[in-house]
Amino acid sequence: xxxxxxxxxxxxxxxxxxxxxxxxxxxxxxxxxxxxxxxxxxxxxxxxxxxxxxxxxxxxxxxxxxxxxxxxxxxxxxxxxxxxxxxxxxxxxxxxxxxxxxxxxxxxxxxxxxxxxxxxxxxxxxxxxxxxxxxxxxxxxxxxxxxxxxxxxxxxxxxxxxxxxxxxxxxxxxxxxxxxxxxxxxxxxxxxxxxxxxxxxxxxxxxxxxxxxxxxxxxxxxxxxxxxxxxxxx
Ligand code: 6PG
Numbered sequence: 282x283x284x285x286x287x288x289x290x291x292x293x294x295x296x297x298x299x300x301x302x303x304x305x306x307x308x309x310x311x312x313x314x315x316x317x318x319x320x321x322x323x324x325x326x327x328x329x330x331x332x333x334x335x336x337x338x339x340x341x342x343x344x345x346x347x348x349x350x351x352x353x354x355x356x357x358x359x360x361x362x363x364x365x366x367x368x369x370x371x372x373x374x375x376x377x378x379x380x381x382x383x384x385x386x387x388x389x390x391x392x393x394x395x396x397x398x399x400x401x402x403x404x405x406x407x408x409x410x411x412x413x414x415x416x417x418x419x420x421x422x423x424x425x426x427x428x429x430x431x432x433x434x435x436x437x438x439x440x441x442x443x444x445x446x447x448x449x450x451x452x453x454x455x456x457x458x459x460x461x462x463x464x465x466x467x468x469x470x471x472x473x474x475x476x477x478x479x480x481x482x483x484x485x486x487x488x489x490x491x492x493x494x495x496x497x498x499x500x501x502x503x504x505x506x507x508x509x510x511x512x513x514x515x
Contacts, residue, residue, distance in 0.1 A: 284508040285488060293476060296514040297330025300474060303510070304331070304409065305338045307470055311408040312344050319346045319404040321460060321468070323413035323421070324353075324363030325452075327476055331411075332370050342374040346404065350412060351422035351459035352382045354392050354443075361453045379403075381441055381458045389456035393443025396458045400440040410460070410468035414475050415450065418483050418496030422446070422459035429497050432462045440464045462497075466505040473498070474512045481513055 290296035304320070311318035322328065349363040357380070358365055364380040372378050383399070386392035412420045419425065423432045424446040435442060441464065445456045465471070475484060487499030494500055502509060 283502055283505050285502065286508065286510050288510060288512045290512065290514040293327070293330050293514045296474065296476075296512055297328075297334045300328075300331045300411075300472070300512055301334035301338065303472065304335055304411065305340060307409045308338075308340055308345055311469075312341055317344045317346065317404070318408050319348070320409040320411070321348050321350045321407050321465075322367060322411050323350050323474070324366065325413045325415075327413050327474055328411065331474065332367070336370050336374060340374075342371070342376045345371075345376040346379060347371050347376055348379045348403075348407075348460075349381055350410060350420075350465070351457055352380065353422075353453045354382050354386060354389055354456045354458060361455065381460070386443075389443035389445050389458070391443070392456070393441055393458050396441040396443075397439055397461075400464075401438075403440065405440070405464070405467065407464070407468040409470045409472070410465050412465070412471070412473045412498070412501070414473060414480055414484060414498050416479050416483060417450075418487055418494075418498050419446070419450075420473075420498040420501055421465060422457035423462065423497040424450075425496055429495070429500065432459075432497070433500065435461065437463050462500060462504060465501055468507075471501070471505055471507050472510045472512065476514045478515075484511065
């Protein structure tokens with residue numbers, strides 16, 4: 282089990298400010314060390330204030346590549362599309378924003394294989410993976426149940442996979458493409474950002490369960506060798 286540090290904030294604005302600063306520092310360090318930064322950013326509502334604040338940072342954005350940790354299989358421009366949200370914020374700054382879903386595939390497994398094939402030549406490992414978490418313990422789009430089993434048993438070199446959450450989450454009831462567990466835990470830095478007591482309880486349970494956790498976030502924490510910062514706001 283990894284070393285975990287909790288950072289508590291009074292509101293999401295404060296959390297956004299702090300995390301934007303951390304992400305900026307990671308990007309700057311990666312550019313200094315390797316001439317470029319490659320980061321994966323979570324979808325969902327929670328990171329909105331982080332991205333808004335980060336977009337104000339004075340950075341050499343042309344050297345920054347951003348990929349969503351996961352996406353819903355919907356066309357570009359759809360309100361449920363994570364890459365569309367990231368593109369709106371970061372493309373105008375000059376960053377590269379790479380989709381994980383590039384075509385409308387009816388078959389989510391094929392969409393996952395296509396994403397995996399494209400991502401094989403991507404810049405691994407990621408400099409940062411910023412994860413969110415659902416109240417069911419899902420992270421990126423690795424959901425508890427069969428998705429987690431598939432994520433755990435699939436080939437180690439796989440970078441992405443297609444998933445069909447069961448039950449479908451009400452906020453985006455569609456199939457998805459997610460970075461694989463191996464891709465996530467190989468990142469040079471791992472951060473989790475969540476809000477609310479319910480999610481905090483779930484995350485504490487996942488940590489307590491350790492390596493045998495049935496929650497995807499628990500397996501990420503069990504498999505990474507890095508210290509993980511958990512950012513939490515009421
Ligand atoms: C997604 C995500 C997902 C998200 C959680 C939490 O696209 O669904 O990347 O893993 O982080 O579902 O979402 P909220 O922040 O909206 O609660």
